[in-house]
Amino acid sequence: MKSSLPTAKDSVVVPEESPALPEGFFDDPQVDARMRKVEYVDKMEVAWDQFTREMKQEANVSEKLEAIDDNERDVEREIIETDELISRWQKIEQMHDIKDSRFKVVKEGIKNSKKQTKNEIDNEDDDEELEKELQSMYNWRQKRS
Known part of the structure; x- marks a missing residue:
């Protein structure tokens, strides 16, 4: 038998709690x-916190990009400096080669002039000896030693 009277089971319906006041009811948000x-x-x-977080992230990204640019700039500068050093060393080597070739020419010239002077001295010595012999023949009256 069913009775139409409500039982304790049926009447205990728990309604979902709804807020008594809607959001924005008061003009002051804190109240x-x-x-x-x-x-x-x-x-x-909240907006300020989000802004500062995003600014920190962007600052980090900017620092990383700047560091990469600095590294690239340093590498490029080192390459340029190395190229300049290489070209200067090549000029120095060229100057050494020129100096060596001129030194050889001067040295050969000195050797040749020494040979010529030696030959001339030898020739002069030979001429002197020949002249002495001729003198001695012409001066047959002199005593010979």
């Missing part, structure tokens, strides 16, 4: 949050 028993969250503070 509104307090009356609804929720924590007050300042939208400006």
Whole structure:
């Protein structure tokens, strides 16, 4: 038998809790949050926190890019300096080669002039000896030693 009277089981329907006051009921957001028993969250503070986080991230990205650019610039500068050093060493080597070739020419010239002077001296000595012999023949009256 069913009775039409409500039983304790049927009448205990737990309604979902709905907030008594809608959000934004009060003009002051702090009072509104307090009356609804929720924590007050300042939208400006949240936006500021998000802004500072994004700025930190962008600053990190910027620093990384700047470091990469600095490294590339340093490498390029080192390459340029190395190329300049190489070209200067090549000029120095060319100057050494020119100096060596001129030194050889001068040295050969000195050797040749020494040979010529020696030959001339030898020729002069021969001429002197020949002249002495001729003198001695012409001076047959002199005593010979």
